[in-house]
Amino acid sequence: MEDIKPTEKKNFSRALLSRIPHYRKYLSSLSDKEGYISATVLANKLSLGEVQVRKDLAVISGEGRPRIGYEIKPLLLSIENALGKDRISEAVIVGAGKIGCALLEFDGFLDYGINIVAAFDTDSHKIGTFPSGKPIFGTDKIKEYCTEHNTRLAVIAVPTRSAQEVCDILVSSGIKAIWNFARIDLKVPKDIKVYREDLALSLAHLNSLIND
């Protein structure tokens, strides 16, 4: 018997997770989705190792057939599923400054099954507006909104000085994971996940790679 429950999120590594949209994009672009595709072909198209592709696909779906390859349609379904297309997670942003608004506008989250549903700010000129179609509420509405919508994901894009305070509010509102753009190590209960984004790191690392 196949287990076709409403789906479960698996724990993909960050590296694997980053490759999944590439698989999806290529497979979606195929005009004929009837046949099969081999890891070899997919690897060549995406400039990846074919063993790596085979391992990835084994984790994502596990429906390959020797000498044949992977049936495209079920593979695409498995990929959509892995990306959470059928159970969109909602996320909120606290701080509608440059970074917050850039993220509000960014349309890449849906590829990973995440929908940014609202932002919060203290600026009365921003409150009540809908940049990129997303509402901005006052920060005093965070708890009400998040508990009502059962929000589990939040982004902190406020100045350093208010980050910990915002963090505490989010935790008390039931948020389970926080993507932190403020340059401070947030203190949270140990069951809450925090990823501190260091926006300068990527450029700094690139810089270190071009040492003549």
Place this chain on the structure above:
Amino acid sequence: MEDIKPTEKKNFSRALLSRIPHYRKYLSSLSDKEGYISATVLANKLSLGEVQVRKDLAVISGEGRPRIGYEIKPLLLSIENALGKDRISEAVIVGAGKIGCALLEFDGFLDYGINIVAAFDTDSHKIGTFPSGKPIFGTDKIKEYCTEHNTRLAVIAVPTRSAQEVCDILVSSGIKAIWNFARIDLKVPKDIKVYREDLALSLAHLNSLIND
């Protein structure tokens, strides 16, 4: 004889590189910088493993003394040096939209010895303005500016459709490394480094970690 040349950039791993500013921040915060500090103390203060700290410091400076620790002043100098404080690298941003402007405004690059010196855009309303004190030029000025200033680092924050075109211009302008926010795999000569930023990945990964 000590070798005190104008300094060289070492090839720190991305992980190590991300820890260096934390060491710097803590050491800078000390009111008394006369004495010594041990890896044990530093590790506790920063919630890191003490062996990891010891290894990091060995790579960064290598001036520790058993039973004593690391002399704070030279250690700080080594750290500043590792972060490139004495040879600031200049970088430009192409695309002054939400993300481009957020990066223009962001003040964290200097911590890594990088200075964002200018942005380029096609919007005539933006050209000639100085958001965050940084000039915005027309994209037709990219080559002139970068060759004149010997710019080696660039950020691409333009829409996907124009990213490859911008990339080609940057490469022909002598840029050696590109931080790419556009959602496309750029084609570049093999001596040019490209890091494709996937803004949604961190949040997607966090989401995958909170699977109940």
Place this chain on the structure above:
DNA sequence: TAGATTGTTAATCGATTAACAATC
């Protein structure tokens, strides 16, 4: 059958962690 392709098991690699010898 033969051979292309999968999936598994082993090897490699980089980073982290542990164990231990050197030293001030």
Place this chain on the structure above:
DNA sequence: TAGATTGTTAATCGATTAACAATC
């Protein structure tokens, strides 16, 4: 001297890559 701390050498861990057996 004794012991705290460093630096080195070995072990672990996760991810990638390679080798190979299974299979359609």
